[in-house]
Amino acid sequence: MSKEIRHIAHWKHPLVLRDTGGSFRCDGCSCLGVGSHFRCDLCDFDLHEFCATCPPAATFAFHGQHQLTFERSGLGDRATCDLCEQSIQGMHYSCRPCDVCVHPICSQLSATAPSPMHTAHTFVLAVGAPVPCTLCGTSCYGRYQCVPCNINLHPRCLLGTDVDARKDAAGPAFDESISPILLPTWQGHYAGASAMIRMGHSMADLA
Ligand SMILES: [Zn+2]
Ligand SMILES: [Zn+2]
Ligand SMILES: [Zn+2]
Ligand SMILES: [Zn+2]
Numbered sequence: 001m002s003k004e005i006r007h008i009a010h011w012k013h014p015l016v017l018r019d020t021g022g023s024f025r026c027d028g029c030s031c032l033g034v035g036s037h038f039r040c041d042l043c044d045f046d047l048h049e050f051c052a053t054c055p056p057a058a059t060f061a062f063h064g065q066h067q068l069t070f071e072r073s074g075l076g077d078r079a080t081c082d083l084c085e086q087s088i089q090g091m092h093y094s095c096r097p098c099d100v101c102v103h104p105i106c107s108q109l110s111a112t113a114p115s116p117m118h119t120a121h122t123f124v125l126a127v128g129a130p131v132p133c134t135l136c137g138t139s140c141y142g143r144y145q146c147v148p149c150n151i152n153l154h155p156r157c158l159l160g161t162d163v164d165a166r167k168d169a170a171g172p173a174f175d176e177s178i179s180p181i182l183l184p185t186w187q188g189h190y191a192g193a194s195a196m197i198r199m200g201h202s203m204a205d206l207a
């Protein structure tokens with residue numbers, strides 16, 4: 001028996017956990033995803049597994065001072081995710097007093113991560129006032145940071161999901177149509193620290 005749920009975002013039919021191969025667009029958060037997810041074939045309705053099952057409130061290490069609240073609808077045109085910087089057009093987690101807002105899937109980024117670019121310390125994911133990214137130079141609200149060494153990296157820069165880095169990649173084939181929004185998916189690829197090594201980044205890039 002495949003796993004089946006009822007979800008308030010699609011109450012007409014049950015959603016079945018399936019892997020249709022390739023990518024899909026989540027009808028909850030409007031972000032792309034790949035792999036196993038909840039789907040209604042009749043209506044071509046898809047939800048990330050996490051978007052379908054995430055709790056109504058949760059505390060995440062990147063904003064440990066407050067609980068974030070799950071909201072099912074978007075915030076209007078101007079809202080962008082503090083972690084991936086893509087627009088928010090549906091489900092998200094927010095802390096309204098602090099104006100912190102993230103996609104559900106982005107909230108699942110690892111709280112800490114190693115990087116072959118800086119092996120002395122482990123990077124910690126944080127959201128705060130903008131600082132320049134050490135790798136790409138543009139400002140970042142959400143970043144993996146090494147405070148003692150003053151190194152800040154966009155999640156996409158640490159994970160090697162930015163388009164420019166991907167163009168040079170000698171690793172698995174990259175689909176340019178897949179946006180950096182796939183961070184948690186890329187995190188899976190990143191496990192074992194092989195992805196960034198394939199990207200050819202090294203400490204020299206930070207010098
Ligand atoms: Zn989603
Ligand atoms: Zn349906
Ligand atoms: Zn995001
Ligand atoms: Zn807050």
Ligand SMILES: [Zn+2]
Nearest residue numbers: 133136154157
């Ligand atoms: Zn960057």
Ligand SMILES: [Zn+2]
Nearest residue numbers: 120121146149
């Ligand atoms: Zn350091």
